[in-house]
Amino acid sequence: MTIPELAEIIKQWQLPEGGALLDRIERMIQPAVMEGRFLASPTATVCGLQYHLGGEQDTEELAELAAITADDHVLDVCCYLGGPAIQLAESFGCRITGIDLFERFIIAASRIAELAGLSDRAEFRIGNATNLPFSDGQFTVVWSQCALHHDEAWLREFHRVTAPRGRLAMTFDIRRQNPDKHSPRWCLQDIVSLLRDLGYSVDHAEDITERDIEFGWKALDRKLSEKEDEYAAVLGKDWVRYAHEEFNSEIKRMRKGRWGNGRIVATKL
């Protein structure tokens, strides 16, 4: 039997007591789905549905800086499991479209939005940031957290799909004073200059490295400690030890100036 045949049988499987096998499995794993616990990296696992430093707080702060309202149609580029998109639709009332390269994230994000009762305002589709599957000027806000590749094609696409007077709101990693050798990262000022050259006015540009140490890595480390038994039961004690090491090593690297994070809100002129 081939794998697709097996998958088809599992899909059709009805339990003797009634109901479909896949529905039963989904109910069983729903708490883990809602927390986004389906990636191997410790950072992704502990981040949950918001895979960036600062979690929901970062999303709320960026949305306030970008003055997002219920009138906005936001494009979330690199939406992953849709956690930020769902928060924006829920707390700010906007309509949101998320895109990501990977089908499995899009399927999960769509299902999570459905479970949250937000399918009418949050939709997700496969797409590449370098060739966005949207027409010019379609969104009032282009949004991206912790995903920007330091490649001008990304910024050109963000600019193309933004409506006149629309905003760009993003967080991203940046080069700092003591970078890793051959790091291709831009520094915050490089991004500001590139956006001005494209025709944006930059309303807010901030180095958030210190905040991301305190409310990012340290918060992840605390969350891991608080739920240590739970994580160890599922992923093992070695995984927990490795995860603590990873978070603390990134704190050291940020403090040494190897890399950092920044955020920008800009308006398309």
Ligand SMILES: C[S@@+](CC[C@H](N)C(=O)[O-])C[C@H]1O[C@@H](n2cnc3c(N)ncnc32)[C@H](O)[C@@H]1O
């Ligand atoms: C660190 S995660 C950030 C997730 C999300 N923005 C959040 O804050 O929860 C980076 C995401 O970017 C996606 N990605 C990477 N390159 C991409 C590309 N060229 N186009 C679209 N998505 C991409 C990955 O699949 C991943 O889901």
